[in-house]
Amino acid sequence: MKNFTISLSKNPTIVMNVIPGHFTTSHFHLTHYLDLDNLKTNSSIARDVAAELALPYLSTTPIDTIVCMEGTEVIGAYMAEELLLEGTSAINSGGEIHVVTPMNNVNRQLTFQSNIQKLIDGKNIVVLVSSVSSGKTVESALECLSYYNGKVVGISALFNAFPDESEQEIHSLFTSEDIPEYKMLSPDECDMCKSGRKLDAIVMHGGYTRI
Template sequence: MEERLRKIYARSNSAIALKVIQGHFATSQSHITHYFDMTTMKTRCAEAENVASALAQKYELSTPVDTIVCLDGLEVIGAFLAEELTKAGIHSMNAHQTIYVITPEFSYNGQMMFRDNLQPMVKGKNVVILIGSITTGKTLQKSIESILYYGGIIQGVSAVFSAVAKVAGVEVNTIFTKKDLPDYESYKPAECPLCRNRVKLDAMVNSFGYSKL
């Protein structure tokens, strides 16, 4: 499968490359035609810093940010994003005048939760959600609802790739869109044309990676 891997370079910064594998993949909610391998983006400091710099450019200087909630294992990018926002003059409203970078837990049914020790970093705080890829927006919508439940104030959503422009009325700040990958498609499992045509699944995929079938 790895021989099908290709790179798509960001229009805003040619140093940012999204690794893409075309095929037939199953997520927990849908079947998709492309898998995004963000492993090196998440683990190599130079790549993570470039991604963070690109995402930071789209925020207004007047937007306060207290907390970055990292999904999909993007904590390294989240730390660089906090640094970039601070350098750009983005101010935090919390008592410590700094940006928190935190990761939630998820229950067995996919519900986002924050332990008691992290809740003060969400309640009443200006929150930016950082996520790897957005396909249908359902996971992100649940995340937004959860942060609002804990008293957070959603100031923005940042993603490496997003197939949608808005979720729950919140505009997605993204590096790659469907314009960069026009043949990308997502289907409900019961409506997947690849399945109807008896195309075998290549792998089960999630934010941790893929498992070949």
């Protein structure tokens, strides 16, 4: 099975690299690894990605703060720039948008330091994540933001594995429907394990390690 790419029909410069294989996260086995690094780190591509992700909010949603998870800070900064552009229907133009990232404390909970909390407390917040699979990243972000009294007005992602099952609406560029035969299963239900296929790699912290 060879690697392949999927481009966004609206803007074909936005390309997701897909690596088929037998991957494991801490909870699930996956049939494909999605390489989203170029979307997050290539500044001109990240700018295009940000323009797409800003669209659902542009004319409707006042935003004070973008909270970036999983290495999405470059996209977050361009997204803020896009939302602040002058335009007759641009609701945030002329305003201020802050772009922040939570920290992990020793108990692996997400926290904001005291000096950053004022950018969360009572503010309209968009949560930006790289990929939504088990939903744990989004869940922990929402928990953290609720603790600091942030008002979440939107969630955006590069990839959403379960577009139909997400509890909250998630604005994503790509979904599992774009990848033929994409599967995410618990290890005891995994067809590849049943057929005796060894794991190729462990997926964690936004990357993978071959084993």
